[in-house]
Amino acid sequence: MTQVTQTELFPGVRLTAVHTEKFKSCMLGVRLLAPMAAETASLNALVPQVLRRGTARHPDMEALSAALDDLYGGSIEPLVRKKGETQCVGFTGSFLDDAYAPGGEPLLERAAGLMGDLLLRPALEGGTFRPDYVEGEKQNLLSAIRAQINDKRQYAQTRLLEEMCAGEPFGIDRLGSEERAGAITGAALWTQYQALLRDAWIELYYCGSAPLERVKSALSAALDGLPVSDSRIRPARPAEPAAPSASRLAEEALDVTQGKLALGFRTGSAAWDGDYPAMALFNAVYGGTTTSKLFMNVRERLSLCYYASSGLMKYKGILMVSSGVEFDKFQAARDEILAQLRACQEGNFDDQELEGARRSVVSTLMTTLDAQSRLEDYWLGQAAAGLTESPEELARRVEAVTRAQVEAAARKAVLDTVYFLKGKEA
Amino acid sequence: MVKQQYPRLGERVYHARLENGLHIYVDQKPGFQKSYAFFATNYGGMDLRFKLDGAWQDTPAGVAHFLEHKMFDTEDGNALQDLAANGASPNAFTSSAITGYYFESTRRFEENLRILLSFVSVPWFTQESVDKEQGIIGQEIQMIEDDPEWRVFMSLLEGLYERHPIRVSVAGSRASIAQITADTLYACHRAFYCPANMVLCVAGDVDPEQVCRIAREVLPHGSGQAIERSCGADEPETAARPLQTMEMEVSTPIFQLGFKADPAPMGEERLRRQLMGELGLEALLGTSSPLYARLYGAGLINSSFGYGYEAYPGCAFLAAGGESRDPEAVRDAVLAEAGRLAREGIDGALWQRLKKAAYGSRVRGLNSFEFICVQLAQSHFAGVDYLRFPEVFDGIEKSDVEDCLRRWMAPERAALAVVRPAGAGGRP
Structure with missing residues (x-):
């Protein structure tokens, strides 16, 4: 049986513990939550990378x-994620569950201790981060930002959000910008690290077979030395602005053989809104599955593209359609993508499509319980949004959504921005 | 069915061989929401030449993958849709050695299993649908050709191998798939999709006997003929082309450095080689190795660095790669370190830790149903029981891995493939 407990360990430091015996491993998470902001995004993204280089006790990677x-x-992997307009940085760790350790030696306390060391007791030089670690990781961060162009599908989606949400914290990339990252100094990074330890909301996570009390004491001991602070800032939910009266088009040319088309819609319905389950179901009918409108029509019937799918930015109220098209099929693909949206809005989907979509959404939620990393990510998102609903509870709400509610949700999707990545010679 | 317990891993697997020759493995996993079924044929992108009805056949590159796309078509429609309508997540993949069809579902497992077994065993192609698929796969080929990670890996294989079909792209080229007709697909289906050449692996909270019953009902009763195939003349031990470079729209150079290992025999030795190859890589350039720390510290590699050992019929290789501002410097450092290890051996304390770590990581891998089923299937085709890896681990000594290092990780067996940023010219 899986059992989830959420407790506040210290003021502004919460623990989500999932008790289960079905995995071979246990998972630990230490995540600092801060508002997404252009000034701090790259600094925050760099902190776990530099911390991961060494602790006082284990001063280098070896x-x-x-x-x-x-x-x-x-x-133990550094973590930098964006949940709504909250930037989450820290570490997730995966360890052999005690049950499978040869000789049954307890591993949880040592694993938690190592995580605590990484967060609180870094390798220092002259009372601050080692300059070679800062410089090395700064270069890695810059490469990671520059490398975003390598995956064109992902790149098109990032660029769409950047264009669509210019001026909103959501438009900021989780790694920040090349310009800000390039300007980081060791002193600024140290100051930001201290600020995070003092002011960031902290979400701890455990999933495994150990009883709650043992987890609490292992993590409390590991975090000995964390500043006691009553100024930790609870994460805020983002604004959900409406789409402009006329949609915008952004185009870019790169040396590629296949075009990428991304469309962003405002839905006005995020995870905390009452109609979110209907929105999730609409997304599945529209483009979330291989029985969806987009897959069946844009790809299969008309062969306009190799892939066409839609996804929700659950903690922002944005729907995004992503497609790979040949350059000369851009117009036709865009028109068909919008025509399929109208079909959803007008209720032109049969019961089989609706029920198929429902099964898919429910199944995705339920199988989250079977995958430790997905479960960790789910609970982090919920924590950042101040929600406590489990995947099973959300699945139950999806089961109860009616056809009329799906149509109503579809009508809330309004096109905001179209992004097209085309070839240079086109 | 025969029940096999693996107490060190906490796994329980049921096995049966049906009358038609199909082997079935069911890993029973209580407490999980989902069930996973994987139905695979011992037929992949490298199986271009084989004997059917007594005559050797040469087929164009990309047939196995093309077949994978078209198998979902049924006389009544499309199995992908039937499975998805049940809330199952179906998909398929083609590797160089195998083609696997699978689904994951949280309800109606038995109905979904029937659909899976049925659409994979009953071919239904028309020339019209084959023509249309040529367009779709053509686009997929274009898409992967824009993927620098894929390009650099293919380039490595071309660098390592003179003629082994591992160097042929699984999806083929636009030109090669243009030669594929409905008849090609029917012939290859008949050759390779017979029960004796396939395996069914299931993981989940399911009744193993019920899985067998369904397979007996749905699948053909005949076993089919054993398929003889050829991967060409023997390969030399040395790499074919030590350096291959190309330019693409990337921000930082990306590279793959490979070593040509000896082809692995069938049976438990295959698994042993796999583990030794991985341990060798860990000792040479793994995250705990002194070399890794040095390269990372010098900014020559970053967290994108990854490595692995891969074995296929007739070939095996070790590969490591990622982003680097200077791939040649990485290669030189790896070769120098391999030389040092060949002379001095692996540090004793490092060896103990690496073995511990490799063992734990493999056990943690068993969280994934997909991983379990794919491993069970591949191991079945290789004639070995995958879940015996703890015992195989126990038998590997430091000197075994040092022998591998000396033999495989030699300069003349190495090849480097690099994708440089477009317009950047030569070496930075």
Whole structure:
């Protein structure tokens, strides 16, 4: 049986613990939550990367890797995610569950201790971050930002959101910008790190077989030294502005053989809105599955593209359509994508399409319970939005959505921005 | 069915061989919401030449993958839609060695299993639908050709191999798939999609006997003929082309550095080689190795760096790659370190830790139903029981891995493939 407990360990420091015995591993998370802002995004994104280079006790990567190897190949990965307009930075770790450790040696306390060290007791030089670590990770961050262009599908989606949400915190990339990242100094990074430890809302996470009390004491011990603060800022929900009266078009030319088309819609319905389950179901009917309108028509019937799908930015109230098209089919693909939206709005979908979509949404929610990393990400999103609804509870609400509610949700989707990535010679 | 317990892993697998020759494995996983079924044929992108009805056939590159796309078509419509309508998430993939069809679902498992077994075993192609698919796959080929990660990996394989079909793209080219007709597909289906050449692997909270019953009902009773195939003349031990470079729209150079290993025999030795290859890579350039720390510290590699050992019929290789501002410097450092390890051996304490880590990581991999089923299927085709990896691990000594390092990770077996930013010219 899976059991979820949410407790406040210290003021502004919360723990979500999922008790289950079905996995071979346990998962730990330490996440600092801060408002997404242009000034701090790159700094915050850099903090876990620099911390991951070494602790006072394990001052370099070789020593850290050795410690992880001793925990039977445990992993601790830096985490930088955007949930709504909250930037989440920190670490997730995956370790062999005690039940499978040869000889039954307890691993949880040592794993938690290592996470705590990474967050609170970094390798220092002259009372601040080691300059070589800062410089190395700064270069890695810059490469990561520049490398976003390598995956054209993802790049088109990022560029769409940047254009569509210019001026909103949501338009800021999770890694910030090349310009801001390039300007980071060791002193600024150290100051921001101290600010995060003092002011950031902290979400801890555990999923595994250990009883709650043992998890609480392992994490409390690991976080000994964390500043006690009553000024931790609870994450806020983003604004959901309406689309402009006429949609915008942004185009860009790169050396590619296939075009990428991305369309952004405002829905006015995010995870905390009462009609969110209907919105999720509408998205599935429209483009969320392989039985959806977009897949069946744009790809299969008309062969206008290799892929066409839609997805929700759950914590912002945005629907995004993403498609790979040949350059000369841009117009036809865009028109068909919009025609299929009208079909949803007018209720032109049969019961089979609706029920197929419902099964898909419910199944995706229920299988979240079977995958530790998806479950961790789900609960982090909920925490950032101040929600406590579990995947099972949300699934139950999706089961109850009516056809009329789906049509109503579809009518709320208004086109805001179209982004088209075309070839240079086109 | 025969029940096999793996107490060290907490796994329980039921196995049966049906009258028609199909092997079935069911890993029973209580407490999970989903069930996963994987139905695979021992036929992939590299199986271009084979003997059917006594005569050797040469087929164009991309047939296995084309077949994978078209198998979802049924006389009544499309199986993808039938499965999706049940809330199942179906999909398929073609690798160089196998083609696998699978679904994951949280309800109506038995109905979904029937659909899966039926559409994979009953071909239904028309020339019209084949012509249309040529357009769709043509676009897919274009899309992967824009993917620098894919391009650099293919380039590595071309660098390592003179003629082994592993170097042929699984999807083929626009020109090669233009030669595919409905008849090609029917012939290859008949050759490779017979029960004796396939395996069914299931993971989930399901009744194993029921899985067998459904397979007996749905699948053909005949076993089909054993398929002889050829991957060409023997390969030399050395790499064909030590350096291949190209330019693409990327921000930082990306690279793959490979070593040509000895082809692995069938049976438990295959799994042993796999584990030794991985341990060798860990010792040489893994995240805990001294070399990794040095390269990372010098900014020559970053967290995109990854590595692995892969074995296919007739070939096996080790590959490591990622982004680097200077791939040649990475290669030189790896070769130098391989030389040092060949002379001095692996540090004893490092060896103990690496073995511990590799073991734990493999156990954690068993969280994934997909991973379990794909491993069970591939291991079945290789003639080995995958879940015996703890015992195989126990038998590997430091000197075994040092021997692999000495033999495989030699300069003449190495090839480097690099994709540089367009317009950047030569070496930075």
